[in-house]
């Protein structure tokens with residue numbers, strides 16, 4: 104029997120899922136980030152540890168692998184694929200200082216005109232002393248794929264969107280090519296396209312078949328969409344992970360950088376959406392997962408909390424307000440922890456609702472139901488609060504793990 108491996112590199116950790124030809128899960132393993140390592144060494148350690156945790160008899164039958172990373176997490180590498188500096192994570196807003204320069208280069212209202220876009224990060228990185236050694240600009244998923252197949256500088260059009268890649272014409276646009284940037288931008292393939300076989304070293308080290316294919320990957324929120332089972336325009340997936348990410352499947356794309364809205368291509372349809380900096384990471388600042396579960400049970404989801412927060416860990420928001428200077432709003436904080444949590448869950452639900460209303464106002468298909476992915480999906484109280492705000496059914500996903508979606512991508516689904 105053939106098996107397929109999906110690996111999700113998220114904010115709080117990495118996860119791997121192996122499925123069989125009927126998409127049934129055979130094994131799933133997790134690797135939480137440890138503070139001790141540098142980013143790239145923790146990514147590499149996670150990749151190799153997760154591979155090693157898959158039972159040998161399954162590894163020997165894996166036919167294809169796909170990896171998703173967090174979107175617009177980027178790094179510079181030398182000619183051998185060695186990172187030359189620290190990566191910039193998806194929500195890093197240092198690109199804000201180059202936005203005026205980008206506005207003179209890119210078309211008005213283009214997705215790259217965000218402080219956290221991959222192109223803004225690249226322009227910021229160009230002033231680093233280490234840039235002189237850099238030969239490739241890669242996304243997290245591209246570099247991790249390279250560790251397995253050994254081919255440097257290959258990406259997918261989901262990860263490449265925020266670099267400025269034109270996902271309608273399937274090419275880098277003229278205005279970007281004409282910059283003649285002194286670095287290789289990745290070659291871009293459709294997500295799930297086989298890039299090559301695992302390297303002989305990886306095949307021998309992990310007893311993977313020599314002809315095991317590594318495929319072009321995707322981003323974590325799109326992998327979560329693929330995992331959910333959503334298929335028809337009007338269906339949406341909200342990723343309630345460390346961040347809040349919305350994806351509403353539509354017949355037409357929507358792009359409006361004023362609100363941090365962009366659209367990913369999915370076959371001949373479009374995943375309209377955006378990624379907020381609010382989400383589970385803010386909850387984790389105040390509550391353990393066990394406290395979230397226990398305190399949520401004390402909340403009456405039929406009643407709206409009067410507390411009106413904008414839950415952020417630090418200054419800066421991407422969507423539905425695209426403002427690198429937006430401050431967190433987390434007061435007044437009630438004595439009762441359940442009341443405080445109710446305010447946080449309700450406020451994040453209001454941001455989610457505002458996001459979907461904006462997408463529909465700007466031309467996306469009408470929302471008819473919302474699947475949920477990520478760690479927050481397991482909270483029935485939150486799902487009920489969200490359903491009350493969204494006024495459409497909030498239903499359970501086929502699978503809430505992005506790694507399952509990447510395994511489906513590897514299988515060619």
Ligand SMILES: Nc1ncnc2c1ncn2[C@@H]1O[C@H](COP(=O)(O)OP(=O)(O)O)[C@@H](O)[C@H]1O
Nearest residue numbers: 113114115344345383384387395477478479482
């Ligand atoms: N019962 C719960 N209710 C709400 N949120 C939860 C619950 N359990 C975990 N979470 C949140 O899920 C998040 C982790 O989800 P996950 O999908 O692993 O995130 P990511 O992929 O972004 O790292 C944490 O930030 C945590 O706050």
Ligand SMILES: O=C(CO)[C@H](O)[C@H](O)COP(=O)(O)O
Nearest residue numbers: 173174193322323324346378
């Ligand atoms: O918030 C994030 C991390 O979880 C990423 O930005 C997320 O992947 C959203 O980006 P995209 O819509 O391109 O997938």
